[in-house]
Structures are given as structure tokens and as C-alpha cells.
Amino acid sequence: MKTIKYLALTLAGVFFLAVSCSDDKELVPIWESGINGEGTVTSAATDFKRGNLAVVLDFDLKWISVDSKGSVTKMEVFLSWKESYTDSDGNPAIADHGTKPIETFEGGAVPANRGTVAFSLSQNDVLALYAGATYDYGDGVGARDVFANPKAPTRDGANPLIDKDAFTITWQFTAADGRVFSAWSPSVCTEFPGSNCQIDFGVVCAEDIPLASIAGDWKFDMVDTYGDGWQGGYIGIIVDGVEVDKAFLYSQYDPGGVPLSAGSYTYTAAGSVTTLSFEWNDDNYNSECQFKITSPKGNVVANVTTVSAGAIKLNLCSE
Numbered sequence: 001m002k003t004i005k006y007l008a009l010t011l012a013g014v015f016f017l018a019v020s021c022s023d024d025k026e027l028v029p030i031w032e033s034g035i036n037g038e039g040t041v042t043s044a045a046t047d048f049k050r051g052n053l054a055v056v057l058d059f060d061l062k063w064i065s066v067d068s069k070g071s072v073t074k075m076e077v078f079l080s081w082k083e084s085y086t087d088s089d090g091n092p093a094i095a096d097h098g099t100k101p102i103e104t105f106e107g108g109a110v111p112a113n114r115g116t117v118a119f120s121l122s123q124n125d126v127l128a129l130y131a132g133a134t135y136d137y138g139d140g141v142g143a144r145d146v147f148a149n150p151k152a153p154t155r156d157g158a159n160p161l162i163d164k165d166a167f168t169i170t171w172q173f174t175a176a177d178g179r180v181f182s183a184w185s186p187s188v189c190t191e192f193p194g195s196n197c198q199i200d201f202g203v204v205c206a207e208d209i210p211l212a213s214i215a216g217d218w219k220f221d222m223v224d225t226y227g228d229g230w231q232g233g234y235i236g237i238i239v240d241g242v243e244v245d246k247a248f249l250y251s252q253y254d255p256g257g258v259p260l261s262a263g264s265y266t267y268t269a270a271g272s273v274t275t276l277s278f279e280w281n282d283d284n285y286n287s288e289c290q291f292k293i294t295s296p297k298g299n300v301v302a303n304v305t306t307v308s309a310g311a312i313k314l315n316l317c318s319e
Helices: 002-019 123-129 186-191
Strands: 036-041 056-064 072-086 092-106 116-122 134-136 143-145 165-175 199-204 216-224 234-239 242-247 262-269 276-281 289-294 300-304
Touching: 036 165, 036 199, 056 072, 056 165, 072 116, 072 123, 092 116, 092 123, 116 123, 216 234, 242 262
Parallel strands: none
Antiparallel strands: 036 056, 056 116, 072 092, 072 165, 134 143, 165 199, 216 262, 216 289, 234 242, 234 276, 289 300
16 A cells, blocks of 8 residues: 555656646647548539439538648548338338448549549449348348338339438548548537538438428427537528528527527418428537427428538428
8 A cells, every 4th residue: 555655646746847847838739630521512402302313413522621731642432321111010220231432532633622522423323332232121031132122112113212211421531641530520520610520311202392281380399419408500490482480499598598408399381381491500519409390291301410501401202
């Protein structure tokens, strides 16, 4: 026990000598330069269209050295595919069909800091990437071809991709010094201006809410994962081109000062409304904001866990 005590005193003395200087200088860490990225959809279509193989999605990707000290020699782009289905017990489940490389830019193909590279993706590209992919859906049959699954009867030759499919594009950068930047926390990606972690998209049946489905109660179920409410962020409710209402969670900075970790709001659309849409307006902490939107028919038309500014994508296949 004495030995431990003397060792502790010795270490304390060494620490004191290391941090005590006659000119009161502070020990300042030297941070390595970091590389962020930003991916954007540049095509008019932001999702695949069910039954329309001609729709092609176009993307731009840039690497970003905030302090301009780092540089990149290789940019790699990947596609992940997850499929929603109902398991043998009737519960919702997710089939993860894996991640595939889709593009690599090296040497002279790599742009300068904040320059962009462009690439495109079609449904036929996805079919080629995942040709022969199998998955065990847990119904006792074993692994089967994911494009010939009786649990997804709407998937056929004319509709190889359906609204239950969710896709994510991610990227990886190799720096000139050999470091690889392949994953950042959501807070770094979404809260640093002009950067993000990924691009999410899916398969839609229509871009606009059908006129016959507009009237009625639209429910917004909202969550703040940190528990202190949305701080500036809100869902704008756009009626006939004009924002008429908003859905949000109160924070300590709003009137009343009682932050909410979760809450719901209902907007009733009148029968006279001809167009209805929703837009996300950025929060100070986007990574903490999540929400679901349920239509008057009871369909969850949006289930958003990674928010981004602008029009909110809706799944209207059941509307």
C-alpha cells in the first residue's frame, strides 16, 4: 500500500512540473487537419420512380479541408440497400442487402478542395450491383434471390425496385498523408456548414400528394433525441404554395420555457386545398431532430431520422 501511495505522489509531482511554468504558459494540443465531405442530388428527380427505369439520379460530391491544410488523393463512393418487410411473426423487419462500391476517383480525377465530381445512378445500375444477391427472410425457406421474393409481390420485372427499398450513398476519402476519412458522427456531418455524412433516397410512386388525399388530419410525431426541444427547426406546412402553419417541439427558448423531448401536432387540411407539401427548416442541432408524418388515411408518409433543409420526401404509394 505504501508503494502505491509513494508512486501516486511521484506521478503527481511529475504532473505538477509538466504543467507549471514560470511564464504561466498553457499546454495547447496540436490538432490534426480533418476532411469533411458534402454530397448533393443535382437531378430534378431526387428518388427513383416505381415502374420507370428511365429515371436517373445525378449527384455531386466534394471533399472539404476546413483549414486548407489537408488534401485528398482518392474519393470512393458506396451504395447501401435496405429493404423493409414483415417477418413470419408479423413484425416489421429490415433486410440489409449490403454495401457496394459504385465509383472511385483517383489522381487527376480528384478535384481541388471544395471542387466537385459528378456521378449518376439508375435502377438498372442497382440491379447490376446486386445481381445474384440473396437473403434469408426467416420464414423457413432459407436464402432466396432478393428480386424474387414472394414476401414482396409488387416487385416484378416492370417494378424491380419498390417503395419498401431504402438506399444510402456514402463516401470515403484517402488523404495525401495516408489517413482515411470514412465515418463521421452525425453531429459533425450535419452541424458543420456545408457538409454531410450521406445521401438517402428511395422509390416513390408520386412526387405530389394526390388531390383526393389532401383533406383531413395530418399528424406530426416529433422527437428531440437530446431532450431539450427543437431550437429553431420546424416543419413548414405549405398550402397552395404558401406556408400557413408549422410543427415543432418547444425548447427552453420558446414562450413558456418548457423543453419537450417528444410531442405531436395535427394540421387539418380543408377540402378546398389544392396542393399540400411540407418543408424542413434547419435546427441549430439537426442531428437531434426526428419525425413521422401520418396522412388522413393513416399511412406513415414520412419517417425521417436524418433531416436536411428543403422539401420533405413523402412515400405516397399507399395514398
